[in-house]
Amino acid sequence: MKTHVQTEINGEAVECLIDPSTTLLNMLRNDLLLTGTKEGCGSGDCGACSVVMDGELVCACLVLGVEASGAKIETIEGVADKDQLHVIQEKFLEHAALQCGICTPGLIVSTKALLAQNPNPTEEEARYFLAGNLCRCTGYDKIIKAVMDAASVLKEAS
Amino acid sequence: MSEARQFQHIGQRTIRPDGFDKVTGRANYGADFRLPGMIWGKILRSPHAHAKIKKLDVSKAEAHPDVLAVATHQDFPSVNSEAFAAGEAMMDVLDLARNVLADKKVLYHGHAIAAIAATSEAAAAMALNLIEVEYEVLPPVMTIDAALAEDAPLLHEDMMTQGLTEPATTPSNVASRMELKKGDVASGFAEADVIVERTYETPTVHQGYIEPHATVVRYDDKAPSLVWASTQGHFDVRASVSKLLKMKLGQVKVIASEIGGGFGGKTTVYLEPVAMILSKKSGRPVKMIMSREEVFRASGPASASRSHVKIGAKQSGEIVAMEATLHFEAGAFKGSPMGPGCMTIFTPYDVPNLFVEGYDVVVNKAKVAAYRAPGAPQAEFAAEMAMNELAAKLNIDPIDFRLLNAAKEGTQTIYGPKLKEVGLVECLEAARRSPHYQSPVGEGCGRGLAAGFWFNIGGQSSVTLNLNPDGTGTIIEGSPDIGGSRASMQMMAAEVLGIEPNRLNPIVADTETLPYNQTTGGSRTTFATGMAVIEAAEDVVEQLKQRAASLWNVTAEQVDYKNGVVLNLAGDDQMTLAQICASAEKTGGQISGRGNVNARGAGPSFAVHLCDVKVDQETGKTDVVRYTAIQDAGKAIHPSYVEGQFQGGAVQGIGWALNEEYVYNSDGIMENAGFLDYRIPLASDLPEIETIIVEVPNTFHPFGVRGVGETGIVPPLGAVASAVSDAIDRPVTKIPCSPPHVLSMILNQG
Amino acid sequence: MVAVTYHAPTSVDEAVALLASSDLPSKVMAGGTDLIIQMQKLVGDARLIVDLKKIEGMQTVSIDAEALRLGPSLCCAKLTRREDVKALFPGLVEAAYLIGSSQVQGRASVGGNLCNASPAADTIPALIANRAVCHIAGPEGERSVPVEDFVTGVGRNCLTAGEILTQIELPRPSARTSDAYLRFIPRTEMDIAVASAGASITLDDDGICRDARLAIGAVAPTAIIVAAASDLLIGNIITPDILAAVADAASSASQPISDRRGTAEFRRHVVGVLAKRAVSIAAERAREAV
Structure with a gap:
């Protein structure tokens, strides 16, 4: 039997009807057509499906869609303000911090969560916080440079 | 092109044209596509590594109301053994058919047996349980030794070893043998003062792209059928589907989705032909996505290898002979990259006497696929480890030792041609000057270095460049963009046209829009597709000149084109590209350029990597504490993405050297089929990856480009393992240098 | 994934009643980081999932003169950000910090880690070292067991049908x-x-x-x-x-x-x-x- 889910995604009230076994990831991708959140493993080991749920960074593949009822979800689709990219997104482009780009939405969501709780991370802190976001193309070097640069820009702005 | 040339756009660090879509989640990858009426396909996979299929009954599944189609090997029109070019390697159609859906035998755990299309993903998965299969389980053949044993069970009872001097008379698990030679190694070794001879081993590893294989297929009888696929080569997906299902090339239209990593692993087909059968039978579009577990078990990993290497040198450091015997696992069907392994192993060195033989061995593992410089990392790991040991025995600095013997312009390779201008000497010298090599080795640390070589390829690329009436345009290319190549295409076209790169939008077009384009692989795209882009842009320039000339009533020879402007040499008229486009209607219609190339002269790329590690002597755990990748790019079109290729290759190689390996149990079942236990490097595992771009231009490319994508994974195996050897003062002959392996080396030898 | 029926009760009594009266095989969920993966591999009958996170006290942590009292479903990310907990039990916080990635810590809990009873569970040795006590509620009322007696085998714990873990208590460390x-x-x-x-x-x-x-x-x-x-x-x-x-x-x-x-x-x-x-x-x- 399907369950009615009412939730808030990127500030918008959203509802859908899902099987209770559906993960938040599949609900976002298949039922709400928000395909910016990617699936790399389905077991919480790659971070491609990183989203923020009620302020905590989580893997959407390890959350049931029904748990989103009454929660606030933030996905990659909500990071930019219309055409205006977030500083983190700009820095990823400027530093060439992506090659294939499949891990990028998850990394940007995670970076935003990192800087929200630690606006001034050391490089080591950034590397450990983002350890759950696998990237196979870049060797992480340019990602970390983009993250550190975004942190310093955001810090100056605040 | 030996002199440095000034460029306007090339060498800049522009923002990639597909960047906005990729940082906002808008880019559509393999799994992001849907079609009206779409249903879901799932694959039943073998629970055994080696078994005969005694019975396969799909009738109960077919009868289930949620099931709309079932596919088995019997749905392929009869195909015969026939080699065809697909992706980076030759493929046998019959093997491909039997890999995509097993015929009479299953040859690895996870081997596809049948597929179901149903109304939902869950329903399809559930219905797989309704398929009845009876097996006669056979002993699995999981190692090179087991495959070569006298009484080894045979994977293919009709397989005769190819390439023997005397034709084989009995079948075996050795698909082929090859040998290459130069000079006479016996007399070479006779002159040697010091010889190092060892056997080295590397494990089965996976490319580890983050995006699982995914496709959506809609069969159509009256119009071209549609295939949406995450692939490095949609034209070769078309070729494979067409060969397997006996469809005309024009009956299959393949759209390449954005691709979430491939590294060679997405140069063949797994799901697409199966989805085509399911779509044809169900009359519905069918979507198929592999799970991560399926990716590990049943896509194409890279060969495990065993390499016996012998190198002899004089006390002066001059190498007199090099010899190797390579065994490469092919997986379930013939076709490991043993050939490129043999060809690359000693190419960094100019040595008079060489002998290499290689064996392609089938085992009960998934059929291997290309992985970044296929064959070279395994083979050159062995050579570089022996080189470092020999340098130490001779008491010569490992960079000096390599410089003494380095391949350079004119060096006769073992595989045929003489090298043209190459940059190994320059890379070695840059390595020696690097801050890394100049720094002392830290307390408790070890340092290693290794060189690497990869040929690179050219091949066929076709590009159309369309201009709009306002002077903007579209670069239509057919090379799936796996790492930012659209940025380079944009820059190369802009360089020729003398306009800002962002006025041209590069797109990767489907198989109906352009003629055949070879797969993105072999580090060919920036080189060969770049040449097609340049040719197309030059075609446009010629047309712009003609259009302006006709307006000014002069000949094309009387006009010049510079910085986006046509100049009348006979007067002082000038027109910008945009002005000519705006008036194109009056001068003969709109303007488009074409570049169809079969590029030759892909310049090889050499690299040298430096690695410092710290080993916990009590646990055997190795941390990479400093790493530098130095490589010849010919000319770096977009330096950031060139550095990114060096860094990405280095880190994949670090993973291969330290922790990555397929762990099989005694039944031949992979025990670590997930990112939890197949341990690819994490951000926290790594230091900064320092890079040095060396530029020795490739004279065959208008801008001097060499492919850079693959070479970077060749040196790290040797660089990391040599650093571990140095840190624990024991010779490493086997990777990965996982903690249990390193600890046992520390504890077991004095 | 197997079919499921999902409930998120708001009181311990309601949770216990749901579990005790269910016709379906039931699973208790805290962060779900182990459970959802386990469910994906299950086939056959539907399962009842009882999500404990909405029950008061399940996601709180308090420290007084006697003890640290930990809501078993509190996610590790929230726990490891608590400087007061880190000051008293740096080892426990280290263990919680080591469970999976930042994303997994946004869901995974000490209680879940304990109940899942993996031999490799990170928090269990830290809880044992600190003499933690598990408070349990069930159809027969409440009881408490030392943490080392809570886990009984690989993937097995001492909870009987209808019982749930309601609190983990660690005695406040003495000086030095x-x-x-x-x-x-x-x-x-x-x-x-x-x-x-x-x-x-x-x-x-x-x-x-x-x-x-x-x-x-x-x-x-x-x-x-x-x-x-x-x-x-x-x-x-x-x-x-x-x-x-x-x-x-x-x-x-x-x-x-x-x-x-x-x-x-x-x-x-x-x-x-x-x-x-x-x-x-x-x-x-x-x-x-x-």
Whole structure:
């Protein structure tokens, strides 16, 4: 039997009807057509499906869609303000911090969560916080440079 | 092109044209596509590594109301053994058919047996349980030794070893043998003062792209059928589907989705032909996505290898002979990259006497696929480890030792041609000057270095460049963009046209829009597709000149084109590209350029990597504490993405050297089929990856480009393992240098 | 994934009633990071999922003069951000911090880690070292068990039908007491422990060890208390020789297996190394703890 889910995604009230076994990831991708959140493993080991749920960074593949009822979800689709990219997104482009780009939405969501709780991370802190976001193309070097640069820009702005 | 040339756009660090879509989640990858009426396909996979299929009954599944189609090997029109070019390697159609859906035998755990299309993903998965299969389980053949044993069970009872001097008379698990030679190694070794001879081993590893294989297929009888696929080569997906299902090339239209990593692993087909059968039978579009577990078990990993290497040198450091015997696992069907392994192993060195033989061995593992410089990392790991040991025995600095013997312009390779201008000497010298090599080795640390070589390829690329009436345009290319190549295409076209790169939008077009384009692989795209882009842009320039000339009533020879402007040499008229486009209607219609190339002269790329590690002597755990990748790019079109290729290759190689390996149990079942236990490097595992771009231009490319994508994974195996050897003062002959392996080396030898 | 019926009760009684009266095989969910993966592999009948996170007190943590009282479903990310908890139980926080990635910590909880009862669970040795007590509610009322008795085998715990874990209580450490937790993994993050050690050490003003408790993980079906280590430590100044003996004691107490994550031989060796290092760090911290 399907369950009615009412939730808030990127500030918008959203509802859908899902099987209770559906993960938040599949609900976002298949039922709400928000395909910016990617699936790399389905077991919480790659971070491609990183989203923020009620302020905590989580893997959407390890959350049931029904748990989103009454929660606030933030996905990659909500990071930019219309055409205006977030500083983190700009820095990823400027530093060439992506090659294939499949891990990028998850990394940007995670970076935003990192800087929200630690606006001034050391490089080591950034590397450990983002350890759950696998990237196979870049060797992480340019990602970390983009993250550190975004942190310093955001810090100056605040 | 030996002199440095000034460029306007090339060498800049522009923002990639597909960047906005990729940082906002808008880019559509393999799994992001849907079609009206779409249903879901799932694959039943073998629970055994080696078994005969005694019975396969799909009738109960077919009868289930949620099931709309079932596919088995019997749905392929009869195909015969026939080699065809697909992706980076030759493929046998019959093997491909039997890999995509097993015929009479299953040859690895996870081997596809049948597929179901149903109304939902869950329903399809559930219905797989309704398929009845009876097996006669056979002993699995999981190692090179087991495959070569006298009484080894045979994977293919009709397989005769190819390439023997005397034709084989009995079948075996050795698909082929090859040998290459130069000079006479016996007399070479006779002159040697010091010889190092060892056997080295590397494990089965996976490319580890983050995006699982995914496709959506809609069969159509009256119009071209549609295939949406995450692939490095949609034209070769078309070729494979067409060969397997006996469809005309024009009956299959393949759209390449954005691709979430491939590294060679997405140069063949797994799901697409199966989805085509399911779509044809169900009359519905069918979507198929592999799970991560399926990716590990049943896509194409890279060969495990065993390499016996012998190198002899004089006390002066001059190498007199090099010899190797390579065994490469092919997986379930013939076709490991043993050939490129043999060809690359000693190419960094100019040595008079060489002998290499290689064996392609089938085992009960998934059929291997290309992985970044296929064959070279395994083979050159062995050579570089022996080189470092020999340098130490001779008491010569490992960079000096390599410089003494380095391949350079004119060096006769073992595989045929003489090298043209190459940059190994320059890379070695840059390595020696690097801050890394100049720094002392830290307390408790070890340092290693290794060189690497990869040929690179050219091949066929076709590009159309369309201009709009306002002077903007579209670069239509057919090379799936796996790492930012659209940025380079944009820059190369802009360089020729003398306009800002962002006025041209590069797109990767489907198989109906352009003629055949070879797969993105072999580090060919920036080189060969770049040449097609340049040719197309030059075609446009010629047309712009003609259009302006006709307006000014002069000949094309009387006009010049510079910085986006046509100049009348006979007067002082000038027109910008945009002005000519705006008036194109009056001068003969709109303007488009074409570049169809079969590029030759892909310049090889050499690299040298430096690695410092710290080993916990009590646990055997190795941390990479400093790493530098130095490589010849010919000319770096977009330096950031060139550095990114060096860094990405280095880190994949670090993973291969330290922790990555397929762990099989005694039944031949992979025990670590997930990112939890197949341990690819994490951000926290790594230091900064320092890079040095060396530029020795490739004279065959208008801008001097060499492919850079693959070479970077060749040196790290040797660089990391040599650093571990140095840190624990024991010779490493086997990777990965996982903690249990390193600890046992520390504890077991004095 | 198997079909499920999902409930998120708001009280312990409601949860207990749901579990006790269900016709379906039931599963209790905290963070879900183990459960959702396990459900994906299940086939057959539907399962009842009872999500405990909406029950009051399940996601709170408080410290008073006697104890730390931990809501079992509190996610590790929230726990590890608590400086007051970190000050008293740095080892427990280290263990919670090591469970999976930042994303997994946004969901995974100490209670879930405990109930899932993996031999490699990171928080269990740390809880044992700190003499944690599990409070349980069920159809028959409430009861409490020491944490070392809570886990009964690989993936098994002492909860009976309808029972849930409602609170984990750690007695407040006395003066000059602190803890540490270390695990061995091949990478720096993300992996499951190949071997682990949690230690709590109490020193007196002269630096003599007055209490010591060492638990080791991933080297037996359940975490093991190394009693011999306590005997070696208590009453003595902690010297390198004693640490070496502690390492041997931990290695001897271990009963490891070989699997994809490490050989038995490797685990036996490494658990000793971790044990002495954890004891040493805990002692160092105890010296500074007031």
